[in-house]
Amino acid sequence: MKSVTVYDIAKEANVSVATVSRVLNNTAPVKASTRERIQSLINKYQFQPNALARSLIKKVTGMIGIILPDITNPFFPEVLAGLEQEARKQGYTFFLCDTGSSNLDIKEQYKRETQYLNILMEKQVDGIIMIGGRIDLHKCSKEMAKEVAEINKRVPLVFINGNLPGAKFHRVVIDEEAGGRMVTEHLIGLGHRDIAFIGGYSQMSNTVERLQGFRMAMERAGLPVREEWIDHGGFSVQRGKNMMGRLLEMDTVPTAVVCANDLVGIGAIKAAVKSGLQVPRDVSITGVDGVPLAASVIPELTTMSLRCLELGRAAASVLHGLISKSGDVQTLTILQPELVIRESTSVPMQKEA
């Protein structure tokens, strides 16, 4: 048996689909007699518009699209969990779009972002959240930024931890510079003077800002920054191992290493231990992110928590405000990172002697 559609109802009531829609959704006045005729047909057929038909009628899909660069980096599932907790309360479901950057060259990643943005517009999502990818670029090309600005005109859009030039975007960000500064101040406070910074990518704003914080803390303490101890080579455990390995082969080695994220910190610990050092006795190591994994390694990693769950929740809340047009929505929400002191940092050996 063919099920009854909104078009069948419209035909039988001899009205337009739009009129049926108005009755179904109570979006505009309809003449009483017409309303009755339509309502009686709805009752007669026990008509229940399906989700897609409702979407066409109401232009609301209940779907949020999320574009992220790498689901296997534990930072992103943590942020997603926060997003989900909050957005689920509002009845949203998700399109997860993973651009899979960990296995791609960088151009391919941005191309995929473009594809996903188009798909999400096609699917008529109610809103989009972007995290990572081009919005993390320190200098994004005009063309790529414009693409997103165009989307921003058509659908509510929120960035987590990033920005693009040429337009005003709604953003929920962590204060990256404060993160880099505070973790470095923690090491300086312990007595370290010879501190390295490894990890990240020099073209990414999160890396640039964390490094700025690092430089600021060093400068304030009157400590020199040794440029040969600054190394940007990625965000993975393996890259962390490699960068730490290079540091340890130098003639002079630092007593402490600020790593650009937790995975690099874990890799750095591994490299240090493999080369016969003890952490933190011989070298202190810190991370940034605050993923649960950072508390699972031995020694447990001292880190700057970027408060993933809160970031996700705040972004969902801003997006919901934009979608539901409920009052004033802040354009910029800034969260402060939190220093989490664990086992991978201590006073430098010289001080103990």
Place this chain on the structure above:
Amino acid sequence: MKSVTVYDIAKEANVSVATVSRVLNNTAPVKASTRERIQSLINKYQFQPNALARSLIKKVTGMIGIILPDITNPFFPEVLAGLEQEARKQGYTFFLCDTGSSNLDIKEQYKRETQYLNILMEKQVDGIIMIGGRIDLHKCSKEMAKEVAEINKRVPLVFINGNLPGAKFHRVVIDEEAGGRMVTEHLIGLGHRDIAFIGGYSQMSNTVERLQGFRMAMERAGLPVREEWIDHGGFSVQRGKNMMGRLLEMDTVPTAVVCANDLVGIGAIKAAVKSGLQVPRDVSITGVDGVPLAASVIPELTTMSLRCLELGRAAASVLHGLISKSGDVQTLTILQPELVIRESTSVPMQKEA
């Protein structure tokens, strides 16, 4: 300006929407003159049906729904990455439905699964993949199983690593029993006789099967299984710490511990090290899953790789076969796990002495 819809085209051509659909999608013959009339209107208006309208017409949305229990457990992002790699080739996008079980009591989780199943049906996804949750129950209630069986009649559905009674489901599974057996045989081969098994949940089939494999290996080697050394208390790092802590407080302690997954293995290593033991010198520890994290801890965890990426890829491929009705699709796909020997296992101390 109002954009032209399929209904406008149908009205102007004086045909039904279904006829326009047939021309657009080439799904059934249409009289030549009618086809021409419709095609000329399509050309005139440069009509391009949007994704939702196309969905209504073709009953194909290009969307796959994925229901999983906990995105913050690194096993699931790994499987998702595999799914995505494969399904993206076919042009699918995803609805990710995380039931967030890690923060829920178990009944709430199954309720949420039901909600998500309904949402996915409403959204008219092309197919659904389920992993974890009720399909992992050793004995699922008839009612909960029936719910899924009903869905299975209406939309292509694939299980990863699970099953339900009362119907024939398409499944892609790892041989869990072989996993438990092989990892235990590895320890026995090193000379261990006193082996514990910790982690998982006794009501879950993956735990039951891994434990069966453990028992089989012990029996084949003529070794006794000490029931006080079998402890089911969850799948997290924290639970692993707790269970290992309890083991180490016993009068007699094992020389090796088979953990039900990698997170429990990592927790067990932490508990052992905290209590002053060296791994593997004093106690050998193994995991199951093969998440990247298992290679990042110190010592690196010997584990049974459940081949997450391949699992995901195989499931995507089976689902695509069902959706596209392309030839024979295997009902059951079984993958064999792989033993990955790293640093957390060695000969027991007694043998060294």
